[in-house]
Amino acid sequence: MKGNEAIAHAAIRYGVDGYFGYPITPQSEVLETLEALMPWETTGMTVLQAESEVASINMVYGGAATGKAVMTSSSSPGISLMQEGMSYIAASELPALVINVMRGGPGLGTIHPSQSDYFQATKGGGHGDYHYIVLAPATVQEMADFVGLGFDLAFKYRTPALLLADGIVGQMMEKVVLPPQRPRRTPEQIKEQCPWAATGGSAGRKPNIITSLELDSAQMEKNNERFQRTYRLIEQNEVRYQEYFTDDAEYLLVAFGSIARICLKAIEDARARGIKIGLLRPITLWPYPYEAIARMADRVKGILVVELNAGQMIEDVRLAVEGRVPVRHYGRMGGIVPNPAEILDSFESQFNL
Amino acid sequence: MKKEIVAAGFGGQGVLSMGKILAYAGLMDDLEVTWMPSYGPEQRGGTANVTVVLSDQPISSPVLDTYDTAVILNQQSLDKFESKIKPGGVLIYDPYGIHRKPTRTDITIYPVEAMEASIELKNAKTYNMIILGALLKVNPVVDIESVMRGLKKALPERHHHLLPANREAIMRGMELVKE
Incomplete structure (x- = not known):
């Protein structure tokens, strides 16, 4: 199957709760395959074509805040539109998966393959000192495998992950072994795994507030130091080549x-x-x-x-x-x-x- | 065993689907496969091409500079790919609409009158299967039954009644190859 199709299959099999996206070449097959597979009738996964990339990433932000496994995918110009939301998600220490099947830029550029979003992916893209864990698949198999890996790492470190693919691996077909189907986590499992999440039912405990805003500079510096400690830990543990x-x-x-x-x-x-x-x-x-x-x-x-x-x-x-x-x-x-x-x-x- | 194949023609002639069916057939035969299309607006009428690699070993690059076999269905593609066939390789082309014939002498060239045959078969849509038949005759990389299973997988179920017509086209393509 195509790399883009493999992403869709892998997402359903991982037990992803929600996909929010807007079509753009060369990754439209992700949304198309999800719509064709209709996972809302099997695993209960939500698949939504949002009105724009800005809406998609903010739906991801909202879903991630509740501890759900949520994702979006797009290609270069669409990912640029998402940068504000991506910075907010990182600053709110939320796990999420963003997929960029890169096409040539700058601007609207071309629909053909490119790797010109490397700076954007690895050095920020949005504002502030933050990082996404960036995975670069080279095969259709890795397109499938890195969906699960991306989510696992994102939840482990409460840091969003970015799957940085390109039009070649998105559009090409190869042999792929899909991961086994896992059930989606129950609300109880989510509460246990994500005690920080806004899951409702906060009677008897302090409510969890998910925000990236902190007007007290001393506290904001502390927040940043916490982000940086997480990043150092990821640098120690997660380098792959x-x-x-x-x-x-x-x-x-x-x-x-x-x-x-x-x-x-x-x-x-x-x-x-x-x-x-x-x-x-x-x-x-x-x-x-x-x-x-x-x-x-x-x-x-x-x-x-x-x-x-x-x-x-x-x-x-x-x-x-x-x-x-x-x-x-x-x-x-x-x-x-x-x-x-x-x-x-x-x-x-x-x-x- | 490793076969590096390019198929190229006008968008709509079915080169991408033909490559896909070949790739599926390779899969059924337990081979490693890559299928790398040119994608975008050319699918709707420009020149389209697809690179298919079939191998019993893991495949490194899906993008190539030379090919064992080229299947060429229009003049632009012939101009582009004739020089990229490996010495000793194979060129299969449909002479329909070709005004500048291939000139290489270090490769084996098979003209296949597939357009005429598809008109005779009164089923223009099986054109690419005639071509695939010719390719398989010259280059029996996959089993014909695997091709039929590949076709079954590639075609939506509502089109499965067309499988016999496709088989007929493949057989016709095989007959068209003259040694």
């Missing part, structure tokens, strides 16, 4: 999402010609695998970062490498997807091979 052919690599490619797979093919072709290249694929884009890249920097002669943008993740690679080896970039924009040969050509010309 995958290495390919790195054991004997003389050069390293760094790429995320579906582009990592095109790089892998380029590496297979290069190795057939005796050029030893390895690949490091960050799976979490925040927290970022700085240490893994730093370790590789001590062993290789150069690093090429391949992205569908003008050079965004390369900044994190350079932070990790700290100038020890040359770090170059190959990027395509506007919805153009490079093929393995183009990546290899760029690699060879940039490292004079």
